Amino acid sequence: MSYGPPYPYGTPPYQQTPYGAPAPGGNYPPAGGYPGAAPPGGGAPVGADPQLWQWFTAVDVDQSGAISAQELRQALLNGDWNFDLDTVKMLMTLFDVDRSGTITFDEFAGLWKYIRDWQNVFRHFDADRSGSIDGRELKNALEQFGYRLTPKILRLLEIKYGAGESRVDLKPGMTFDRFVRACVATKHVTESFQRMDEDRDGWVQMNYEQFMTVVLTAP
Amino acid sequence: MSYGPPYPYGTPPYQQTPYGAPAPGGNYPPAGGYPGAAPPGGGAPVGADPQLWQWFTAVDVDQSGAISAQELRQALLNGDWNFDLDTVKMLMTLFDVDRSGTITFDEFAGLWKYIRDWQNVFRHFDADRSGSIDGRELKNALEQFGYRLTPKILRLLEIKYGAGESRVDLKPGMTFDRFVRACVATKHVTESFQRMDEDRDGWVQMNYEQFMTVVLTAP
Structure with missing residues (x-):
């Protein structure tokens, strides 16, 4: 399963498509713990996008390693995405797999990739730019x-x-x-x-x- | 039919309720035309709430006698109601009966009453204030x-x-x-x-x- 952009599939009038559902675990390595990695709670996890990590930690003020839905909205704004409340709720539903109410950095990285992929889809179909x-x-x-x-x-x-x-x-x-x-x-x-x-x-x-x-x- | 607050009715698990649907014509007298009324396009129609008329004309800048959905949102804001996009769309669907895309002052007065009635319902059920x-x-x-x-x-x-x-x-x-x-x-x-x-x-x-x-x- 992937949360990349959708691909064509199936027959009319309705069909299964593989997009939209995030993989429960995400594809990202766990943060920290590797030889040479930054200490927990400190620098970015190995392989993490530094810009992404910076936005995540900027909204995770108590450095708990997880952000709330409201903080997610702020992080999206930092990335120049002003999403309405219902879209933020939808993203929480898709990515807060354990329904903890918060998003870890791994989940956040997956969510970010999902939005980036969708943005490419959007650009592709916005034929008249x-x-x-x-x-x-x-x-x-x-x-x-x-x-x-x-x-x-x-x-x-x-x-x-x-x-x-x-x-x-x-x-x-x-x-x-x-x-x-x-x-x-x-x-x-x-x-x-x-x-x-x-x-x-x-x-x-x-x-x-x-x-x-x-x-x-x-x- | 009325667009006042709903009243109890019917049996479980689901039933018809009379609220939510505006009366197609509205209960308000037509604007202007009566002896002593202000000239068309000028002052408030006879019997109109002066405050309401002021808000309506303030957003109806070209004095066309009708406001768009976007202008409606502004008028609601003037009345201290910051509604999200989907709520404004819902109100337009309920009150723009002829699907002209605009709201006349009569329709606006009906809409306002509808919201005021709902506000009383809201206050009534907000038991803990x-x-x-x-x-x-x-x-x-x-x-x-x-x-x-x-x-x-x-x-x-x-x-x-x-x-x-x-x-x-x-x-x-x-x-x-x-x-x-x-x-x-x-x-x-x-x-x-x-x-x-x-x-x-x-x-x-x-x-x-x-x-x-x-x-x-x-x-």
């Missing part, structure tokens, strides 16, 4: 990820995650953080549907509790 | 509105709409704007479910398109 994703660009991106959605659903995604503040105010398109949310939400809802569609006939049966659960866990 | 709604207060509010939800669903509402930035960071509870969103979302999803549950057995059957539509139209 406008700095935001419009309806046609969103359609292309989701098709590449293996989602062939109807015009109606694409339009609803545009309305919900667009930077515009109403149904008819769609000029600015999707900012980076809301584009990521739109893609992760599509994946989440599609996979929830697939899990329930055991006979793969495109129809599911569910009760109120199951229904509410899917809606409320979508980013 | 903390300025935010915690899990128990949310449970009480939704029960009064006729929703008897399981602890799991209540917890998911708390996580999704809470001001906390992660699953475990729930101390601050729900701010006013997110509390309104949580209640309107519960109503929206419940009513969508009810419409599909024609035989009222608590189970619905739906395809992927229907499923995505409900999720993406929830506030």
Whole structure:
């Protein structure tokens, strides 16, 4: 499993895609402890990006080795990413695997890579280099990820995650953080549907509790 | 139909409640035109709240008689309500009935009353006067509105709409704007479910398109 950018896969109308889910352990070596490594709590772990380590320690003021969601938001801001509250919540859900409420440096490094990868995806699909994703660009991106959605659903995604503040105010398109949310939400809802569609006939049966659960866990 | 505060109604596990949907026409008299009224485009309409009219005209700089979503956000700020983007979008969806993308003064007055009514609801259920709604207060509010939800669903509402930035960071509870969103979302999803549950057995059957539509139209 990887949390890199998504790749095309599967058949319409909905399919499994491998992106969005972080590997539980992360791919990073544990901090410190190696011969020649900096003392615990001091310098950067072996192999760590010094800039990343600096941002992490700058927000981890008590040097506990872990940062809260609020501190994460600040760290993202230091990296020039102003994410809205719901996007920060989504990232915490994806990367705070043990639900401790805090993010260690290893988790943080994984999260950073995830965002960097998504940023490359964003740049790739922002065909007109406008700095935001419009309806046609969103359609292309989701098709590449293996989602062939109807015009109606694409339009609803545009309305919900667009930077515009109403149904008819769609000029600015999707900012980076809301584009990521739109893609992760599509994946989440599609996979929830697939899990329930055991006979793969495109129809599911569910009760109120199951229904509410899917809606409320979508980013 | 009214857009005042909700009242208790119905039976578990889900029911129709009358709140959240604005009356299409609004209850306000049309602006101007009466004997003695200010000239069009000039002073406040007869019967209008002067403070409200002042805020409206302050953001309606071209005096077109209608404000955009972005201007609405500014007007709300003038009224001391800092709502997040998704809440502003929800209000536009509820009050921009003709989907023109703009809000007339009549629609604005209706919207204002709606928010004021919700604020009274918020104050009523904020039993400990903390300025935010915690899990128990949310449970009480939704029960009064006729929703008897399981602890799991209540917890998911708390996580999704809470001001906390992660699953475990729930101390601050729900701010006013997110509390309104949580209640309107519960109503929206419940009513969508009810419409599909024609035989009222608590189970619905739906395809992927229907499923995505409900999720993406929830506030």
